[in-house]
Amino acid sequence: MTESNDRKLTIARAMAESVAQEMRADERVFVMGEDIGALGGVYGNTRGLLEEFGDERIRDTPISETAFIGAAVGAAQDGMRPVVELMFVDFFGVCFDAIYNLMAKNIYFYGGSLKVPMVLMTSTGGGYSDGGQHSQCLYGTFAHLPGMKVVAPSNAYDAKGLMTAAIRDDSPVVFMYHKRLQGMGWLGTEAGATVKTPEESYTVEIGKAAVVREGADVTIVSLGLGVHHALKAAEQLSQEGTDAEVIDLRSLVPLDRETIRKSVAKTGRLIVVDEDYHSYGVSGEVIASVVEHDVSVLKASPARVAYPDVPIPFERGMEQFCLPNVEKILAAYQEMKSA
Amino acid sequence: MTESNDRKLTIARAMAESVAQEMRADERVFVMGEDIGALGGVYGNTRGLLEEFGDERIRDTPISETAFIGAAVGAAQDGMRPVVELMFVDFFGVCFDAIYNLMAKNIYFYGGSLKVPMVLMTSTGGGYSDGGQHSQCLYGTFAHLPGMKVVAPSNAYDAKGLMTAAIRDDSPVVFMYHKRLQGMGWLGTEAGATVKTPEESYTVEIGKAAVVREGADVTIVSLGLGVHHALKAAEQLSQEGTDAEVIDLRSLVPLDRETIRKSVAKTGRLIVVDEDYHSYGVSGEVIASVVEHDVSVLKASPARVAYPDVPIPFERGMEQFCLPNVEKILAAYQEMKSA
Amino acid sequence: MQPSREQKLWMYEHMVLSRRCEEQIAKIYFEGKTPVFNMANGPIPGEMHLSDGQEPVAVGVCAHLDAEDIVTATHRPHHQAIAKGVDLNKMMAEIFGKSTGLSGGRGGHMHLFDPAVNFGCSGIVGQGLGPAVGAALSRKMQGKPGVAVAFIGEGASNQGAFHEAMNLAAVWKVPFICVIEDNAWGISVSKRASTSVPRNDVRGASYGIPGHYVEGNDPYRIYDVVGEAIARARAGEGPSLIEVETFRLAGHFMGDAEAYRPKGEKDALLERDPIPKMRSRLIEDGDASEDELNSIEKKAEERIAEAIKFARESADPRPEDALTAVFA
């Protein structure tokens, strides 16, 4: 018999397990979104919930993101704790007012006298030829605007713990899960995302990055799928005698600048890997956060491996050309070393 | 009699003049938006147009931003050249799909076989107690996403030239004008924005920053209203014998990294002034663009004077506490020097 | 459904309260803004949307509501807030941006939130619809009483959020009512230029729910029609859509030159001011004496004066408090 703490879960199952546990413990928790009922979520993260909790608490919605995300805010303010899904983050354009201007600002407009305990979960990422309106990450877009916490796990352990923390948080949390980490076979899952995950409920603190590999020569900062690229690159670098430290941000808001700065102070070198668009996003912020604090720690110009500033093409060769990958990380390090 | 080239215009009038000239020259140009007809635009930038061109070409719209911005895209693809207004940039949340996913991506989805010649003009900025849903800049939000050019003038000369360039551009251009530069008395206009503006038509190239003050000791990069703060800070610094160079970005997409890098290579010091939110935005991007290119040019850690990551409060003291200003720029320089 | 005498007097009282509030704000708004009008200056800076003329809608609706019921209001929220029972001192202090304000000065006049009476509003046209539907859903799921009313303007009825919220409320059959204040203008754009139907009541059919139009800016008729819709909602029979004819006697916001209005419109409207009209009616119908009404008016004046005094005398927030209350 497998011990509970040996059990491996996909991120999809880890998310569903967290939601189910919180729903059992707290009847104010409920789920809304498109195809999260009978279908169990396009990315599997609500599978099994309808069967256990019924359609009052697991609510399929019309294709009306503005209304149902706005409704989640209203319900959260009225004492419920909704978990609401935006099927693809790419769809945020039809409902961002309800997210960034309403969900994210009402605590402030209430002067802190009310809570807005809700989770907005949304899928991110490309790499499987889903085209320019179904493959974006948009991490920077969400993280730029105040009033919402933003998390993005790279593995099932963190996914479960962050989801539980998010549901228990009295502020709105955006939970961005990467499709290629979900463990849906039909998307070609990254194996490293499926890890040991305790059955019992636990939380992972929102706002704390994880040093997922220690090293002394270069710091590679990433999130979501990029963490796995970074770890693989680190493996290869270690064969050449270079010892890379890898930081999994896990949370974009709050951003754990301490952990990043400490690491770069040690290694003197920084590469940021981000599947979101290159400019005005995560990669720029991480670099600026380091150098504004103390530029002298850097032994070389920092580098970013990010998605270029172009819409995401459908065709595989073109899309792969644009995506971050292990080779690009290695090349960035080579350039850094030879500069 | 005032010579034509001595004539000073407000940004509002400069914008309206550019649009009028282009409408006279090209009957495909027309204007759509809320209250841009009889009212002449809440910020005055369409004043006089209805009288000259009539309500077929100067179209007041319903409060339906998704529909009329989407319609502008359809009209642009069909051979027209719409200039469309989103009254406050803060309202982008109700219609961003039509902007970032449609307007910005259709040229790509057409494989370049069609043009999308349209201008989206929108007002930005706070400082006059209009509260958290009417005072944002959101520069980073627009600049982060590919497929749209983004300009933000700091004075009437640039505003007219950039508007003319934008209308003549075959790609979508977002024209972000700062309310406190418009020359609407009721908003307490920054005097430096009202400058000599030729009557004849001309363009300012999109994608070129301007060195608006030369200096050797520190580079201050900004845009819009921030440029005026920067210039005032530079004046004060010069009294202490410090010679600041001020760069007016004018355009966020494309971003003129060359001009910034050249300047910082000369001065060795960088301060970015941005009224948009601090994290994941313009300030981080500018800093990263410099250090990723060559970190060794910096003699001190770069600094940013940006809007903190909080919603914009109504009350004057709180809002002013958050906004960039001359004192904060001077303090940033002091800290940089003493570090 | 007819209002009782007490309800009529309550309505009159709250219409007068609202009007006195707006009159005082209008006056104070110009402090510090003369000789040069600069919106950023004075004790009440920023945009200011007054509700003069629209008071009947607020009282006709809120006469049916208790503190536990939910209201999401618009960018023009004072009459609605007052009718819903928002704390007047805290509301005025918020409008002045004081530390004692509803949100300690963070919100301002477009962002009045009072959890004690379940009142909220927003600066984005149509933004309150979703939250009202969600609050109504919350009550239904929790088995708790309460209806949710979203006020919007007639201009907002062409915003996508309207359609989505109406449909969602109808599909989920929650206790929700959308009340459209038809003041014929969305800033400078007339209803005719923006709305494809003369009256929004017909749009109820798009959601399989009752649609009503109430003419005449008449508090009693509003009370009547809204009462039925609220009874329906409380009985679990689902949402309704009600459009109410009203008018604004002021500009869209303070400083609005109103040049877009046809000549004579404003004067004609002033003739129809609902407050003197209700006053005469109360007397004609024998519902109140001059004295009673004088006393109501005097009290209202005092109440507003007190709120203004409270606001003026309250401390400014500490500037650095701008950084607090972002998260719960």
Next chain:
Amino acid sequence: MQPSREQKLWMYEHMVLSRRCEEQIAKIYFEGKTPVFNMANGPIPGEMHLSDGQEPVAVGVCAHLDAEDIVTATHRPHHQAIAKGVDLNKMMAEIFGKSTGLSGGRGGHMHLFDPAVNFGCSGIVGQGLGPAVGAALSRKMQGKPGVAVAFIGEGASNQGAFHEAMNLAAVWKVPFICVIEDNAWGISVSKRASTSVPRNDVRGASYGIPGHYVEGNDPYRIYDVVGEAIARARAGEGPSLIEVETFRLAGHFMGDAEAYRPKGEKDALLERDPIPKMRSRLIEDGDASEDELNSIEKKAEERIAEAIKFARESADPRPEDALTAVFA
């Protein structure tokens, strides 16, 4: 309005073309995706939304359209593209992601754009509505002929974009028609669970425009009702809203297990396949002989085979071309 014999044969031809297209794509889609199904692999990677069963809507509408007319289609666009006359080779090459594709492989199957016949589509539910209204406005302003048709699904009718676009088109009285393909499902969510009215035709009244519902997934009836609406639009009488009953014989996308469908639904639908139905009818009505239809079918098969050959043999785009065509 009844289709002529030529039009009927044109309709049949394009229904068959579309069906052969989908059948071939369905087959090829699995190349490289067995034994392990991974959407990212094979000559046609990514999501794939097939239109089997919905062909009558596309042909019933497009039989009225010329190349100059505008169509904005959905995420399920093949039948609409084929009926609108999109270049088949380039379309297939785009679906395969080839350099010869409509956008050189940048778009893929959800982003088929052919300026030669004014055809576009999108991956966002309801996104095509605004552009269609704008194109219609453009024609009106330029005094050029042309109507614009936006296709959407019944699920999309609850998106805010629908409401805004309908209202705008009606206020501006532009030559625009919204055609709703009611296949009863939005992915796994039934129309009943998402839409507050059984039929969207009633929503026309919200915009003061005609609303029609066409039953039976019947190409002739669709032709009839759409024809009137298009004539109206061409005559400058403004927009219409038409919902058409149809059904999808496939899953929402390829790989959809369709467990949400009630038992027996799929089999019942297969019985009602519109293509064999039209075939029999053409013969019964004496509009075509077996031979003629066989020949149409054979040609369609060949045409699709040719398009696939073209696509397969075309060169891949250069990877670095991903960086081009961002701006005009």
